[in-house]
Amino acid sequence: MTIDVTAQRVLPLPPDRVAAYATDWRHDAEWTRGIRTAELTREAEGGGFGAGAEVTRTAYFLGRRIDYVLRVAAYEPGRLLDMVSVAGPFPMHVTYAFEPHPRGTLARIRVRGGEGGFYRLAAPLLSRQVRSSITKDLRSLEHRLTEQE
Template sequence: MTVDVLTETLIARPRAQVAAFAADPDNVPAWYENIRSVEWKTARPARVGSRIAFVARFLGRRLAYTYEITEFVPGERMVMRTAEGPFPMETSYTWESSGEGKTRMTLRNRGEPSGFSRLVAPFMASAIRSANRKDLARLKALLERSARVAPDAVQD
């Protein structure tokens, strides 16, 4: 069974700012609740071929995995695939302008569970969907709050 979860939100910030913040792996712990740490395996900045190791807590388990960026069009799209880890996964972000100073961001997770993961795939999809909704809500709140506090807090 394939897991394919698509989640989106509308953020009241310009696309360039949302994309620059969300596409920077160093910012991930600020808006992904389950991510505990980020470690660059290649030199910064993010680009096709970059490899980033993450440690997360998901469904009560510690997960360590490495993503490789396979597509990157700054301000439009970023796709990452697990290069190492317990569950082969592809994560993609897309950003689209949606009215004056607003951005529609989509977060998609796709994967083909194997072994034990295959048995819990239906539950996993629901858990990923719930986590993604919370994470995008956190990102939205963070970016919109920074706009109210200091318009220059999140740079292009």
């Protein structure tokens, strides 16, 4: 993979609260800046959201519309959401992780992807753009959750 970017931020809230909001696909468009819509298009084997579920997102990145489907590879409520793209313009792997921190929650987003061709050539620019985007997402997440206090 040619892109591997991580951003993290300490949020002054309990991990369970941060993770519950951030891993609920119904909130994706509220705090994830590029996402316009998100829809649960396949439930997990046991029903609802969990490993095997799929979320279809419409996003805008660098001024372009991107439609893609992420399948939940691993889900540990309150701690981890790991997703891989199964449809879209390029391979993508997105991980949200939440850990207790003395000041609240250490929230981390990691994005990997973009193998081959154009993505290999554009990796430095795309990495900067992705890092900027997910850093802003974490700020937006904090703002959204502290506003609800």
